[in-house]
Amino acid sequence: MSKNGKDRAQAKRIVQQQLAKERRRAVTLWTSVGVVAVLLIAGMIGWGVAAGQESDNSGKLSVPASAVDEGTAFARGSGPVTIDIYEDFMCPACHSFEDAAGPTLTQLVDAGKVTVRYHPIAILDRYSTTEYSTRSAGAAAAAAQGGKFFEYHEVLFANQPPEGGPGLDNAKLIELGRSVGLTDASFADAVNGRTYTAWATKVTDTASSRGVTGTPTVRVAGKTLDNPTPEALSAAVGAAGA
Amino acid sequence: MDIGLAARTTRAWPWISTVARLGLAAVWLIAGGLKVGDLAASGRAVNAYQIFPYEVAKVIGAAQPFLEIALGLLLLVGFAVRLSAFISAALLVIFIAGIVWAWSQGLQIDCGCFSKGGELGAGVDPAYGWDIARDVGFLLLAGVLLWRPRTRYSIDGILMGDDQ
Numbered sequence: 054m055s056k057n058g059k060d061r062a063q064a065k066r067i068v069q070q071q072l073a074k075e076r077r078r079a080v081t082l083w084t085s086v087g088v089v090a091v092l093l094i095a096g097m098i099g100w101g102v103a104a105g106q107e108s109d110n111s112g113k114l115s116v117p118a119s120a121v122d123e124g125t126a127f128a129r130g131s132g133p134v135t136i137d138i139y140e141d142f143m144c145p146a147c148h149s150f151e152d153a154a155g156p157t158l159t160q161l162v163d164a165g166k167v168t169v170r171y172h173p174i175a176i177l178d179r180y181s182t183t184e185y186s187t188r189s190a191g192a193a194a195a196a197a198q199g200g201k202f203f204e205y206h207e208v209l210f211a212n213q214p215p216e217g218g219p220g221l222d223n224a225k226l227i228e229l230g231r232s233v234g235l236t237d238a239s240f241a242d243a244v245n246g247r248t249y250t251a252w253a254t255k256v257t258d259t260a261s262s263r264g265v266t267g268t269p270t271v272r273v274a275g276k277t278l279d280n281p282t283p284e285a286l287s288a289a290v291g292a293a294g295a
Numbered sequence: 296m297d298i299g300l301a302a303r304t305t306r307a308w309p310w311i312s313t314v315a316r317l318g319l320a321a322v323w324l325i326a327g328g329l330k331v332g333d334l335a336a337s338g339r340a341v342n343a344y345q346i347f348p349y350e351v352a353k354v355i356g357a358a359q360p361f362l363e364i365a366l367g368l369l370l371l372v373g374f375a376v377r378l379s380a381f382i383s384a385a386l387l388v389i390f391i392a393g394i395v396w397a398w399s400q401g402l403q404i405d406c407g408c409f410s411k412g413g414e415l416g417a418g419v420d421p422a423y424g425w426d427i428a429r430d431v432g433f434l435l436l437a438g439v440l441l442w443r444p445r446t447r448y449s450i451d452g453i454l455m456g457d458d459q
Binding site for chain 1: 333334335336338339342343345349350353354356357358359360361362364365366369374375377378379382402403404450451454455456
């Protein structure tokens with residue numbers, strides 16, 4: 054009888070162990086299904102949110118009348134060789150490039166050899182507390198609308214704010230516009246109203262789709278210069294046949 | 296009544312695993328949280344690796360922060376810890392491979408691990424070595440959980456009927 058009781062206790066324990074094992078198996082299976090579902094849904098939410106932001110952006114898009122290259126750049130000169138310059142007004146290396154290569158570019162434009170297309174992209178918003186990259190690119194578009202893109206582009210680099218700070222505020226952007234002859238109220242309105250914010254996003258997006266991952270990116274007749282010195286620029290323009 | 300060393304280690308494992316679980320959860324929540332505010336920048340960070348076409352990079356960049364946050368939440372509450380740890384490890388291996396690729400190609404990029412990443416300015420050196428070392432550290436956390444997925448204060452534990 055004692056033996057019988059022991060057997061029964063053992064049988065009971067085995068059954069319990071099997072039940073516990075079965076439970077663990079079921080829990081593992083269903084929690085795994087849950088994880089896969091949660092992750093799939095999370096990924097789809099991300100995709101949906103991004104697509105929503107993009108279509109929202111294209112709804113607000115206004116393109117300056119003088120923009121060329123699918124409405125994403127402003128041209129200077131009308132020579133046969135195209136130089137594409139992708140710049141961010143927040144980027145110190147772009148400022149250095151402008152200082153070093155500016156006179157060469159002016160010379161090439163004046164000689165009728167090149168068309169320079171400036172693409173003001175906004176990839177450095179994280180380096181200011183006020184999204185200065187986007188705001189300055191938008192202000193440059195407003196300047197283009199007022200017929201003063203290149204002049205405004207020059208004063209923006211000359212007054213480039215340091216990285217990590219608040220950037221230039223709208224009042225300063227408007228004041229700089231006034232200094233190059235953008236005295237019209239429509240310029241100030243466009244800066245304050247952020248009229249060209251969606252446009253700056255589109256220019257940035259277009260540049261990314263063309264493989265631009267840093268600034269300044271300088272392309273002569275479609276070919277990227279690894280090190281855009283004035284000499285490299287002249288040589289590339291010569292090689293492109295001007 | 297001496298408890299053997301082996302027995303004491305057995306008792307300690309759920310606690311060690313719990314620390315690893317919460318640590319890995321924090322990693323994902325912070326990494327995802329820093330990127331989720333600007334999905335376009337996250338897409339550009341993926342694009343900067345120059346592995347995928349931009350359209351594909353944009354989708355990955357948009358989905359990734361949400362995936363990271365979801366994985367962080369799963370680990371935080373301790374739901375399907377072994378599978379979550381496995382997926383974490385797989386992602387980390389992919390990230391490390393991406394950084395090694397960028398390094399080998401001489402790309403000048405921020406890995407975008409804990410930021411919106413993307414291109415670096417002139418004169419800023421990429422920190423690929425540190426990025427990889429850090430990711431390997433996270434991989435160790437995931438490894439602990441793969442090996443010993445039973446943790447304290449977890450939904451798994453409640454569902455399995457463990458003592459909490």
